Amino acid sequence: MINIIKYICVGVLMLNLYACSNKLEYGPDPYAGGRESVDVVFGEAAPMPSQAKPGSEVVFDVRGLLKYKDQLKFYINNIPAEIKAVSDSTLTSIVPENCSTGGVKVVVDGQIFAGPMLPIIGKISVDPTFQSGVGANGPIYSILRTSANQLFIGGSFTDYNGNAASSKISGIARITNNGEFVRGMQFGQGITGAITSMSEIANKDILISGNLTQYDTIKLVRNMTTISPTGALQVQSTPILNLTSDPAKSNLIAPVFNGGTLSPIVKSFYQNNKVTAVGQFGYYTSNYYTRSTFDNILIDNFPMGGVVRMSANGTLDDSYFVNKNTLPYKGFDGVNGVVNDAFLQDDGKLILVGAFTRFNNTQSANYIVRLKDDGNFDADFQVGSGANGFISDISYSNLTKRYLVTGAFTVFNGKPANGMALLHEDGSLDTDFHSLGFTSGTPNYSVQLSNGMTIVTGSFTKYNNVVREGFMVVDGKGNLVKDYNNTGKLVGTISDALEGTNSLGQKTVTLVGIIQSFNGKSNLGNIVRLTLLD
The missing domain is CATH 2.130.10.10 (YVTN repeat-like/Quinoprotein amine dehydrogenase)
Structure with missing residues (x-):
């Protein structure tokens, strides 16, 4: 019985010493080197105009793009679209010639941000x-x-x-x-x-x-x-x-x-x-x-x-x-x-x-x-x-x-x-x-x-x-x-x-x-x- 108590006391003492140590090694940070979070958000406002023909300009309600304006890619129904202008709260794009109705998206440094659907006017x-x-x-x-x-x-x-x-x-x-x-x-x-x-x-x-x-x-x-x-x-x-x-x-x-x-x-x-x-x-x-x-x-x-x-x-x-x-x-x-x-x-x-x-x-x-x-x-x-x-x-x-x-x-x-x-x-x-x-x-x-x-x-x-x-x-x-x-x-x-x-x-x-x-x-x-x- 005395030996059992001794072993328990020694174990508790070692745990306390381990807990008090300031030299613990946890290994490398698994999140180190990850991409910085991009704060791009599409707003609730509908595109202006709400439907468009190929070749026309459309303004989209999207925030947080200005600081990434040189890294942006914009797509309408998965077709690359020309970016005409970017502000703190909007993105203006030209509807591609072969475009059809579909959702829009912004791509920043490989990160995708989905936006609203844009109906394309046709016959x-x-x-x-x-x-x-x-x-x-x-x-x-x-x-x-x-x-x-x-x-x-x-x-x-x-x-x-x-x-x-x-x-x-x-x-x-x-x-x-x-x-x-x-x-x-x-x-x-x-x-x-x-x-x-x-x-x-x-x-x-x-x-x-x-x-x-x-x-x-x-x-x-x-x-x-x-x-x-x-x-x-x-x-x-x-x-x-x-x-x-x-x-x-x-x-x-x-x-x-x-x-x-x-x-x-x-x-x-x-x-x-x-x-x-x-x-x-x-x-x-x-x-x-x-x-x-x-x-x-x-x-x-x-x-x-x-x-x-x-x-x-x-x-x-x-x-x-x-x-x-x-x-x-x-x-x-x-x-x-x-x-x-x-x-x-x-x-x-x-x-x-x-x-x-x-x-x-x-x-x-x-x-x-x-x-x-x-x-x-x-x-x-x-x-x-x-x-x-x-x-x-x-x-x-x-x-x-x-x-x-x-x-x-x-x-x-x-x-x-x-x-x-x-x-x-x-x-x-x-x-x-x-x-x-x-x-x-x-x-x-x-x-x-x-x-x-x-x-x-x-x-x-x-x-x-x-x-x-x-x-x-x-x-x-x-x-x-x-x-x-x-x-x-x-x-x-x-x-x-x-x-x-x-x-x-x-x-x-x-x-x-x-x-x-x-x-x-x-x-x-x-x-x-x-x-x-x-």
């Missing part, structure tokens, strides 16, 4: 007359204007601008030309699944397709069906086999359109009283009512490799895309990959684009192929070796008679084509068009407008080394169009677009898809309308 802007509010609460994949000037949107959403509280909304809605929700439509419970494509057919009904297993309370939908202009599913009383004594089980309320696919449809078309569908499906299917009972609906499947053509009521057209050299007959195998998009020409020929390299296991088809009006491979389509990477999208211009394809490729038919290629109607490359190169991403959607310009969207951050974050407007040569590239960053994916005119008589383009934000504005609800001034 394209978000349309303030479009009253979509918070829009849809899910993706919008398709937008359609009918011959009666009705607007429909389809996708995978359950609300539009807060109207779900009073109206059932599921995958489809009608809106006014100003973007407002139209009440009183007969959608019932809407769709179960998602709508990816819509077309108006001859009797003014609307063909909808996608991943659809049910419309309203009817569960006999096979990924496509028809609805009336009022939104009601087109149904009829269909005779079925009745093995009971209950006469009510002798008929079934079923969709008028009796046809579809076993797997989702990417795109569908209506032309000359025929319906053409494209997707990742392996079978055409229809409900076989003749041998069905009220409680057991039989289906009839026919092998089809991702392309099928039907009559207007859904009956299979076995003269299209069907190999009759084998018994039993079956559809062609189609492409050996994924179809991302398609376009049906006026002459019935169908162009497919996507991630595939062969058609029917025999013909080379590097990410693009055209089918004749009977569904056979079209060797006259002069795309040559095609693309060297997948194609996301194809658009057509009635004005120029050209196709624009976009995607993750750098070469098309042996020629440089960084993400974009313009094709003549015969598939040959338009050599007057040149993609000037994308940075940090690729284009994945385009719409060729009636004025000859093209909107291109995607994941890119620059085009031709000019900041264009996910959105740009190019001309028929592939150049950025002056005054039409003033808008800011697009975050999201565009699926469809529709040209129109607003209440002020201005040309508009409505974009739908999965849109998180655009031009500094969020909560757009996956739909935004732009105005394009002449």
